[in-house]
Amino acid sequence: MDLRFSAEELAFREEVRGFIRDNLPDDIREKLQLGHKIEKPDLVRWQRILNKKGWAAFNWPKEWGGPGWTPIQRMMFLEEIQTFPAPEVNPFNVTMLGPVLIQFGSDEQKQRFLPRAANLDDWWCQGFSEPGAGSDLAALKTAARREGDHYIVNGQKIWTSTAHMADWCFCLVRTNPQAAKKQEGISFLLIDMKTPGITVRPIISIDGEHHLNEVFFDDVKVPVDMRVYEENKGWDVAKFLLGNERTGIARIGKSKERINFSKQKAKEMRAHGKPLSQDPEFRRRIAALETELKSLEITQLRVLSAQKANERRQDPLTAVLKLKGTELLQATTELAMDVAGPLAMPDWADELEALSNEPELGPVWATEATRSYLFLRAASIYGGTNEIMKNIVSKGVLGL
Amino acid sequence: MDFDLTDEQRLLRDSVDRLLADTYTFEKRKGYSAEPEGWSRALWSRYAELGILGLPFAEEHGGFGGGGIETMLVMEAFGRALAVEPYLTSVVLCGTALRLAGNAALQSELLPQIAQGKLTVAFAHGERQARYDLSDVLTTAKRKGGGWVIDGAKSVVTQGDSAGKLIVSARIGGERDDGAGIALFLVDAKANGVARRAYRLRDGMGAAEISLSGVEVGRDALLSEAGAAYPIIERVAEAGIAATAAEAVGAMETMQKMTLEYLKTRQQFGKPIGENQALQHRATEMFVALEQGRSLAMLAAMMVDEPDAAERQRNIAMVKAGVGQAARFVSQNAVQLHGGIGMTEEYAVGHYFRRCMVIEHSFGDTGYHLSRLAEQVA
Numbered sequence: 001m002d003l004r005f006s007a008e009e010l011a012f013r014e015e016v017r018g019f020i021r022d023n024l025p026d027d028i029r030e031k032l033q034l035g036h037k038i039e040k041p042d043l044v045r046w047q048r049i050l051n052k053k054g055w056a057a058f059n060w061p062k063e064w065g066g067p068g069w070t071p072i073q074r075m076m077f078l079e080e081i082q083t084f085p086a087p088e089v090n091p092f093n094v095t096m097l098g099p100v101l102i103q104f105g106s107d108e109q110k111q112r113f114l115p116r117a118a119n120l121d122d123w124w125c126q127g128f129s130e131p132g133a134g135s136d137l138a139a140l141k142t143a144a145r146r147e148g149d150h151y152i153v154n155g156q157k158i159w160t161s162t163a164h165m166a167d168w169c170f171c172l173v174r175t176n177p178q179a180a181k182k183q184e185g186i187s188f189l190l191i192d193m194k195t196p197g198i199t200v201r202p203i204i205s206i207d208g209e210h211h212l213n214e215v216f217f218d219d220v221k222v223p224v225d226m227r228v229y230e231e232n233k234g235w236d237v238a239k240f241l242l243g244n245e246r247t248g249i250a251r252i253g254k255s256k257e258r259i260n261f262s263k264q265k266a267k268e269m270r271a272h273g274k275p276l277s278q279d280p281e282f283r284r285r286i287a288a289l290e291t292e293l294k295s296l297e298i299t300q301l302r303v304l305s306a307q308k309a310n311e312r313r314q315d316p317l318t319a320v321l322k323l324k325g326t327e328l329l330q331a332t333t334e335l336a337m338d339v340a341g342p343l344a345m346p347d348w349a350d351e352l353e354a355l356s357n358e359p360e361l362g363p364v365w366a367t368e369a370t371r372s373y374l375f376l377r378a379a380s381i382y383g384g385t386n387e388i389m390k391n392i393v394s395k396g397v398l399g400l
Numbered sequence: 401m402d403f404d405l406t407d408e409q410r411l412l413r414d415s416v417d418r419l420l421a422d423t424y425t426f427e428k429r430k431g432y433s434a435e436p437e438g439w440s441r442a443l444w445s446r447y448a449e450l451g452i453l454g455l456p457f458a459e460e461h462g463g464f465g466g467g468g469i470e471t472m473l474v475m476e477a478f479g480r481a482l483a484v485e486p487y488l489t490s491v492v493l494c495g496t497a498l499r500l501a502g503n504a505a506l507q508s509e510l511l512p513q514i515a516q517g518k519l520t521v522a523f524a525h526g527e528r529q530a531r532y533d534l535s536d537v538l539t540t541a542k543r544k545g546g547g548w549v550i551d552g553a554k555s556v557v558t559q560g561d562s563a564g565k566l567i568v569s570a571r572i573g574g575e576r577d578d579g580a581g582i583a584l585f586l587v588d589a590k591a592n593g594v595a596r597r598a599y600r601l602r603d604g605m606g607a608a609e610i611s612l613s614g615v616e617v618g619r620d621a622l623l624s625e626a627g628a629a630y631p632i633i634e635r636v637a638e639a640g641i642a643a644t645a646a647e648a649v650g651a652m653e654t655m656q657k658m659t660l661e662y663l664k665t666r667q668q669f670g671k672p673i674g675e676n677q678a679l680q681h682r683a684t685e686m687f688v689a690l691e692q693g694r695s696l697a698m699l700a701a702m703m704v705d706e707p708d709a710a711e712r713q714r715n716i717a718m719v720k721a722g723v724g725q726a727a728r729f730v731s732q733n734a735v736q737l738h739g740g741i742g743m744t745e746e747y748a749v750g751h752y753f754r755r756c757m758v759i760e761h762s763f764g765d766t767g768y769h770l771s772r773l774a775e776q777v778a
Contacts, residue, residue: 001402001403001404001405001409001469001698001701001702002401002402002702003401003698003699003702003703004401005401006401009401072401263777263778277777280771280774283774283775283777284770284771284774286774286777287721287770287771287773287774287777288721288770290718290773290777291718291721291722291770291773292692292722294696294699294715294718294722295692295693295695295696295699295718295722296692296695298695298696298698298699299691299692299695301401301403302403302695302698304401305401305402305403305404306403308402317691319684319688320687320688320691320692323684323688324688324692387681390680390681390684390685391677391680391681393684393687394674394680394681394683394684395680397684397687398660398680398683398684398687399660399664400660400663400664400674400675400679400680400683
């Protein structure tokens with residue numbers, strides 16, 4: 001038992017850190033530091049820089065354009081990106097779709113989609129949730145009726161992040177409404193968002209932003225060769241996708257970044273006639289969060305260490321990563337918002353983004369801190385709520 | 401980075417588990433606790449035969465040269481079984497003090513005796529006024545002839561009631577709270593001027609309030625260079641934190657297991673109570689706390705011999721705070737989920753609960769370590 005990283009691993013971390021420092025475009029770095037919004041073109045530009053280095057598809061094997069890293073290297077890469085901070089790679093393309101195609105896709109699908117997904121030539125979104133199928137995902141109703149070489153898709157998806165900027169959607173649809181078990185009538189389709197019959201409507205979330213959408217399918221024709229894996233076996237693919245993403249699930253780097261951010265900004269704010277950074281209550285809150293985060297870091301290393309031995313074993317500790325990881329992500333974004341004090345309240349994002357000759361209304365970082373707090377209330381909801389996760393643990397791990 | 405045990409470590413864990421499985425049913429434990437010293441001399445000899453009483457000592461002192469991981473494995477097993485023998489005080493705390501103080505004569509005299517199970521030693525450091533402050537020592541040692549005279553009082557000396565010898569901290573210079581003026585002495589528990597008032601702690605372990613009036617010891621009783629003891633005392637507390645973190649993890653494991661068993665078998669409203677989602681979620685939160693605590697106990701085991709003092713102290717403080725919170729959560733909910741039966745002396749869960757409560761109040765509690773960490777926030 002040894003916590004120390006090898007010399008190679010430490011050198012790797014330095015290499016990643018150095019690469020980000022030397023290659024993250026200045027304007028993107030500045031936006032992130034000041035708290036301005038990162039737009040799609042910024043994300044595309046950065047992911048292509050990473051892809052040129054062979055790092056964008058950080059969790060893929062070499063054969064398909066990934067770096068073929070070990071679990072530790074993947075963890076280090078994510079943590080460096082998150083703490084720097086630099087924009088993260090597109091999760092739909094890289095952590096969700098990529099491994100699914102590599103595991104289940106046809107050769108043609110792999111050839112056609114993987115390189116474009118890595119390079120963000122195609123922007124993917126995930127069509128899973130429906131109005132009647134949230135936590136109970138298998139209750140989904142969007143129907144795909146077979147007609148010759150096509151499926152005709154009708155139905156509605158909801159909470160579809162970035163659908164409004166997406167080129168493609170990977171979608172769960174019902175191909176056999178008569179199946180004995182609802183899980184057995186589902187297929188996994190790749191749908192071109194430009195296909196006639198698709199309507200995307202925005203949902204504005206509590207952070208005031210447009211990430212989420214409703215997507216309507218009205219007689220949408222999808223070629224049969226856009227189905228991944230066998231017909232009516234889509235649930236296996238979905239389970240693989242949802243269980244696949246283990247390394248990044250705790251988002252420890254992001255929580256660390258929020259703590260660093262809070263410490264930094266607390267030096268500029270005041271409390272009781274002194275810098276907030278010297279306030280005992282503030283410092284104690286940091287100490288408690290750093291303690292929990294340290295413990296989660298070790299838990300994550302335990303998962304990675306077990307993964308080395310057995311790549312695909314389902315580790316019950318993954319649930320700890322998800323539950324604690326999201327709790328800490330929310331607690332650290334709360335902290336960052338609280339540092340802003342009364343400046344947490346104004347919603348002046350639009351005024352700050354607008355070009356104007358007036359002096360700035362106020363610090364952008366405070367607006368960003370609140371936006372991040374509001375947005376990340378979703379962290380314990382998306383990808384299965386924490387309560388559903390607790391149901392799963394109590395049955396699957398504790399045997400209740 | 402890896403979390404695998406070596407073959408030797410696995411063997412160690414298995415053999416301790418096997419011994420305790422045979423000897424430590426809850427009923428038998430009551431018997432050991434009821435013995436005059438509050439623990440079993442017979443079992444102590446079995447531990448000696450197994451080699452664990454010399455586990456962290458050098459081979460020349462009859463030991464095996466084990467480190468933090470080995471101690472963790474033993475303490476986890478003790479935690480699972482709720483063992484009452486004075487392993488923590490004799491082997492971990494006093495063993496660490498003797499090992500680090502580097503007094504070769506005392507080492508070769510005492511360590512083999514401890515390893516063979518012939519001697520138990522208690523760490524008599526805490527004082528009534530000090531609460532958790534390690535440098536708050538008022539007991540004094542003054543030179544007399546070639547030796548020293550010790551005067552003062554030590555409070556809540558765990559298993560100091562039964563120990564053959566005591567390691568006593570005393571001030572030879574400086575003021576209250578001044579670390580630099582403190583020294584460590586070896587004192588025979590039956591020496592003239594030593595008075596022990598014995599009692600039990602809430603977890604059933606023996607302890608004593610010890611007064612020292614005009615206790616004369618020789619020059620050779622000084623463990624370390626006069627005044628250099630404070631860093632050793634800190635290391636002893638850190639070793640205690642690492643060991644009890646593992647013990648608490650063992651105790652949490654058993655409480656979690658008992659609770660799950662109870663949730664599956666106890667019927668109310670015509671079904672097992674574990675079918676209630678509120679209880680399922682609580683049990684899951686206990687699982688999360690246990691595993692987070694286990695991660696920290698592992699961290700402590702790997703950090704306890706870290707040479708970088710600042711790094712070591714910071715990590716160990718996090719371990720104490722984090723395991724304290726985890727153990728409080730798991731033990732309180734273990735009692736809660738058992739309902740009435742969890743409140744009874746008859747039932748094991750309350751005993752594990754009280755052991756965790758005692759552990760939390762040893763070597764600084766959660767709040768104490770959190771405020772230490774808070775002071776150091778950069």
